[in-house]
Amino acid sequence: MPTTLDMATTELREVNTTLQSAAKAQVNEPYVIVNPRGSHAMACGLDGPLNVTVKGSTGYYTAGMNKEASITVEGSAGPGVAENMMSGVVTILGDASQYAGATGHGGLLNIKGNASSRCGISMKGIDIVVHGNIGHMSAFMAQRGNLVVLGDAGDALGDSLYEARLFVRGTVKSLGADCVEKEMRAEHIEILKELLERAGADAKPEEFKRYGSARTLYNFHIDNAASY
Amino acid sequence: MDKTPQTLPRQSWTFSNETNSEIRRAAATGIYDIRGGGAKRRVPHFDDLLFLGASISRYPLEGYRERCDTSVTLGTRFAKKPIELKIPITIAGMSFGSLSANAKEALGRGASAAGTSTTTGDGGMTNEERGHSTQLVYQYLPSRYGMNPDDLRRADAIEVVVGQGAKPGGGGMLLGQKITQRVADMRSLPVGIDQRSACRHPDWTGPDDLEIKILELREITGWEKPIYIKIGGARPYYDTALAVKAGADVVVLDGMQGGTAATQDVFIEHVGQPTLACIRPAVQALQDLGMHRKVQLIVSGGIRNGADVAKALALGADAVSIGTAALIALGDNDPKWESEYQKLGSTTGAYDDWHEGRDPAGITTQDPELMKRLDPIAAGRRLRNYLNVMTLECQTIARACGKSHVHNLEPEDLCALTMEAAAMARVPLAGTDWYPGKPGF
Numbered sequence: 001m002p003t004t005l006d007m008a009t010t011e012l013r014e015v016n017t018t019l020q021s022a023a024k025a026q027v028n029e030p031y032v033i034v035n036p037r038g039s040h041a042m043a044c045g046l047d048g049p050l051n052v053t054v055k056g057s058t059g060y061y062t063a064g065m066n067k068e069a070s071i072t073v074e075g076s077a078g079p080g081v082a083e084n085m086m087s088g089v090v091t092i093l094g095d096a097s098q099y100a101g102a103t104g105h106g107g108l109l110n111i112k113g114n115a116s117s118r119c120g121i122s123m124k125g126i127d128i129v130v131h132g133n134i135g136h137m138s139a140f141m142a143q144r145g146n147l148v149v150l151g152d153a154g155d156a157l158g159d160s161l162y163e164a165r166l167f168v169r170g171t172v173k174s175l176g177a178d179c180v181e182k183e184m185r186a187e188h189i190e191i192l193k194e195l196l197e198r199a200g201a202d203a204k205p206e207e208f209k210r211y212g213s214a215r216t217l218y219n220f221h222i223d224n225a226a227s228y
Numbered sequence: 229m230d231k232t233p234q235t236l237p238r239q240s241w242t243f244s245n246e247t248n249s250e251i252r253r254a255a256a257t258g259i260y261d262i263r264g265g266g267a268k269r270r271v272p273h274f275d276d277l278l279f280l281g282a283s284i285s286r287y288p289l290e291g292y293r294e295r296c297d298t299s300v301t302l303g304t305r306f307a308k309k310p311i312e313l314k315i316p317i318t319i320a321g322m323s324f325g326s327l328s329a330n331a332k333e334a335l336g337r338g339a340s341a342a343g344t345s346t347t348t349g350d351g352g353m354t355n356e357e358r359g360h361s362t363q364l365v366y367q368y369l370p371s372r373y374g375m376n377p378d379d380l381r382r383a384d385a386i387e388v389v390v391g392q393g394a395k396p397g398g399g400g401m402l403l404g405q406k407i408t409q410r411v412a413d414m415r416s417l418p419v420g421i422d423q424r425s426a427c428r429h430p431d432w433t434g435p436d437d438l439e440i441k442i443l444e445l446r447e448i449t450g451w452e453k454p455i456y457i458k459i460g461g462a463r464p465y466y467d468t469a470l471a472v473k474a475g476a477d478v479v480v481l482d483g484m485q486g487g488t489a490a491t492q493d494v495f496i497e498h499v500g501q502p503t504l505a506c507i508r509p510a511v512q513a514l515q516d517l518g519m520h521r522k523v524q525l526i527v528s529g530g531i532r533n534g535a536d537v538a539k540a541l542a543l544g545a546d547a548v549s550i551g552t553a554a555l556i557a558l559g560d561n562d563p564k565w566e567s568e569y570q571k572l573g574s575t576t577g578a579y580d581d582w583h584e585g586r587d588p589a590g591i592t593t594q595d596p597e598l599m600k601r602l603d604p605i606a607a608g609r610r611l612r613n614y615l616n617v618m619t620l621e622c623q624t625i626a627r628a629c630g631k632s633h634v635h636n637l638e639p640e641d642l643c644a645l646t647m648e649a650a651a652m653a654r655v656p657l658a659g660t661d662w663y664p665g666k667p668g669f
Contacts, residue, residue: 016447040440045377045448060437061444065377080431084375099431103372105416121430122372124416141426143416160424162417218421219404222259 002053007042008035016044023048023069038078043071046088063090066107079116082109085126098135101128104145110199117154120147123164129199139166140176148195150203158211162218166211167192169203178217184210261493262401264326264582264592265552266394266485266529271502273485274536276649277642278658281628289627296623297633300547302524303385303454303477306446310454310477311363311385313547314343315619316634317537319611320482320528320551321367321387321458323349325402325411325423326489326582329356331591333604334558336360338611342619347387347549349489350400350425352414353379360608365456368445370399370426373415381449385478387456388442390429390467393486393529396460396500399427401490406585408594438474456480461501461529465509472514472523480549481510483529487552489592490583503529503540505652511544520544534621541622542637543653557614558607559589 005015019031023046030051036042036058043052044064054062057075067086076094085104092100095113102118104126111119111128117135120128125144133151140156142164152170159176165188166179175181184205192205217224239245250261282288289296303310319339324332326349333356339346345363352374358364366383368375380386391397402411402423412419432441442455457471458480471479483503488496507527514520527540528549540548552560561569563576568588572581582592590601626634629641643658644650650657651664662669 012447013451017450020450041444041447044444047377060440061431064444065380065448067377079437083431084372084377086376102431103375105376118430122426124372140430141424162421218418220401220422222257 002030002032004032004034006034007037007039012039012041015042019043019046019050019052019069023050026050036075040078043069046071049088057094066090076113082107082126085109095132096130100130101126104128106145108195108198114151120145120164123147127195129195129201131199131201133170136173137176139164139179142166146191146195148192148199148201148208150201158213160217161211161213163213165191167208168211169208172209172211175211178214179211180214182210182212184208262490262583263493263496263580264487264489264491265496265580266487267497267500267502269497271484272504272646272648272652273502273530274504274539276504276645277539277653277655278645279535279538279542279625279629279641280643282630286630288630289632291624291627294627295632296627298619298623300524300635302456302526302547305477305519305523306451306475307385307454307477308450308452309384311345311365313345313363315615316541316547316622317342317531317615317618318344318365318526318547318549319346319554320486320549321347321349321365321389322551322555323351323402323489324354324357324414325349325351325406325594326592328590328593328599328602329354330599330602330604331555331558331607332357333360334602334607334611335554336364337604337608338554338557338615339363341608341612342615344615345384348383350389350402351411352376353383354414358382360604367458370429371415371424372430373423373425377448380445380453383453385454385456386445386449387458387480388438388445388476389458390438390471391460391462391482392458392488393461393482393484393500393503394488395491395495396462397427398491398495398499400425400488401583403490403583403585406583406594411594435470435474438470442475454478456526458482460486461503461506464501464506465513468510468513468525469517472517472519476523478524478526479510479514480526480528481506481545482549483527485530486528487555502652503527503531504649507540507543507545508652508654514544521546534618534623535625537618537622538625538634538637539642541634542639542641544639546635553614554611555591557611558591559602559610560587560591562589565589 033054036056038059040059046069047067050069052071054073059078061080063071068088070089072091079097080099082090083102085107087107091110096115098116100115100119101109109128111130114132115130115134119134119138123142129148136154139158143162149168153172156176158179189205300316340362347365365385404420454477456478457476459467461483484500524546526547527545565588587593590598642655
């Protein structure tokens with residue numbers, strides 16, 4: 001039986017303290033949070049293998065800086081879900097607001113709905129799978145990791161991109177500075193196949209296009225000033 | 229045969245030799261000048277203030293007998309574990325990457341020996357720095373290079389950097405020549421490429437978001453750590469008020485003389501306000517909110533000696549922070565490297581091409597051979613000595629003003645030498661009881 005934490009009667013501090021302690025102690029019992037009521041900073045800073053399910057929608061920074069824990073939101077998530085995640089799995093059954101997975105270093109962020117603007121901004125190794133569409137300026141200055149989009153991407157995808165890989169099945173409204181379409185090689189098909197399987201996505205790797213950095217802006221040169 | 233008298237060749241004030249040299253450099257390269265350090269132009273500063281000292285109406289303390297305390301506690305508003313410092317002088321944030329590992333270690337050693345804190349920078353926390361710093365403030369910057377929850381928890385305080393005095397509104401760029409394998413690994417980027425630091429945080433916009441971001445940081449760290457918010461000297465009244473509103477324990481206010489690792493010269497010299505102009509508006513904001521001394525104020529940007537420290541405290545700061553001065557104490561711009569500065573087209577005291585990674589003193593470099601020139605133990609000792617001297621100087625002035633704690637210094641202890649300084653510091657022009665803007669005049 002999972003342990004239930006009711007946010008109608010329990011303060012955020014107590015909820016997070018309970019979850020953080022359980023994760024650290026590596027207790028093998030799941031936790032369920034009910035009545036989240038859009039609370040911010042929920043289940044953040046977990047540091048250990050713990051299963052947490054949130055029954056409803058959450059506010060800002062859900063699962064922030066997560067390590068190892070598996071957190072599922074049975075609703076939508078506010079801005080900055082799984083920001084700076086290090087490892088583990090965060091699943092959003094609904095939509096995600098801005099900055100989903102921002103600066104994440106590792107783990108999997110699996111968004112079953114759509115993600116708003118700046119999804120994967122400055123990502124540093126995280127894998128993000130969005131089953132729907134993503135908004136403008138997604139993967140801005142993305143450094144490492146993979147962003148997979150089963151739907152469409154908004155304006156300026158991958159602007160000022162570094163070494164992150166972007167896979168989009170639908171249309172891309174526009175590419176950002178220094179982001180170009182690249183050849184989908186066998187190694188990329190393998191990466192994508194594995195990610196789609198982990199995310200439970202109903203799509204074939206061959207349906208996607210790959211985008212990455214043209215690497216022309218890696219070292220400042222005056223001739224490129226108009227691109228900045 | 230008599231010669232016709234000639235007027236001496238007259239240099240233009242507007243088109244000085246220095247200005248002309250920059251025009252020629254720009255014309256040759258097509259790119260703006262980038263350099264390290266803070267504003268070099270002359271601006272109203274602490275030199276334009278004087279202490280009045282004791283008199284019949286003010287009773288001094290005996291210099292070698294009566295105590296004058298210097299301790300400061302930072303983070304008393306919300307943090308379970310505020311920072312306790314022996315002296316009101318901290319070491320400002322400077323990154324591993326822009327500085328060598330030896331320099332970071334020396335900063336930690338010197339600060340710890342003097343009983344104060346040091347601060348990470350845009351590049352994450354190194355083990356050397358953590359190991360040698362008894363009190364370490366972990367900067368939370370827009371780039372989030374190296375950011376992770378483990379380092380967040382092993383920090384003693386967290387400083388959310390919104391801006392800095394050298395470039396309020398600007399990001400940064402660490403040029404590729406300083407990006408070694410270690411620096412690159414810490415920043416999750418390839419070796420040798422320029423590393424841009426964004427000017428805005430990636431996951432919050434505005435003070436309402438910042439309040440929630442601070443909530444998250446507190447939740448992750450169990451509400452133990454003081455949360456600082458660092459602002460550049462742009463709009464100090466409103467930025468301080470908004471930082472308090474967002475939940476800061478401490479506000480760090482950096483004026484335009486505050487240094488940077490690398491920024492456009494035009495940005496450094498033409499954006500932001502002098503440190504002296506920023507302090508009173510920030511203190512006013514704290515007072516208007518009933519938060520003066522409850523939210524602590526740290527002032528930085530051009531602090532050089534104990535008199536500067538005392539003046540900043542008298543204007544309402546709780547502590548000061550030093551960056552450039554700390555580097556000089558370590559050995560930056562030392563005359564013993566003059567011949568090498570000249571080879572780099574500079575001279576002692578003017579060397580500011582820190583971004584190029586060729587620092588003869590081994591401080592602002594990642595070159596293994598240059599780095600060896602800085603002995604972190606000896607350099608740390610120099611920094612400790614310097615911090616001790618500044619503290620003694622500050623105490624000397626405070627005692628002369630009759631104060632048993634340096635925090636008891638107040639604007640009443642000061643006068644100004646210039647109209648500008650009087651207006652900015654809101655203390656009377658020397659010999660008068662008036663300053664520009666004083667109510668009732």
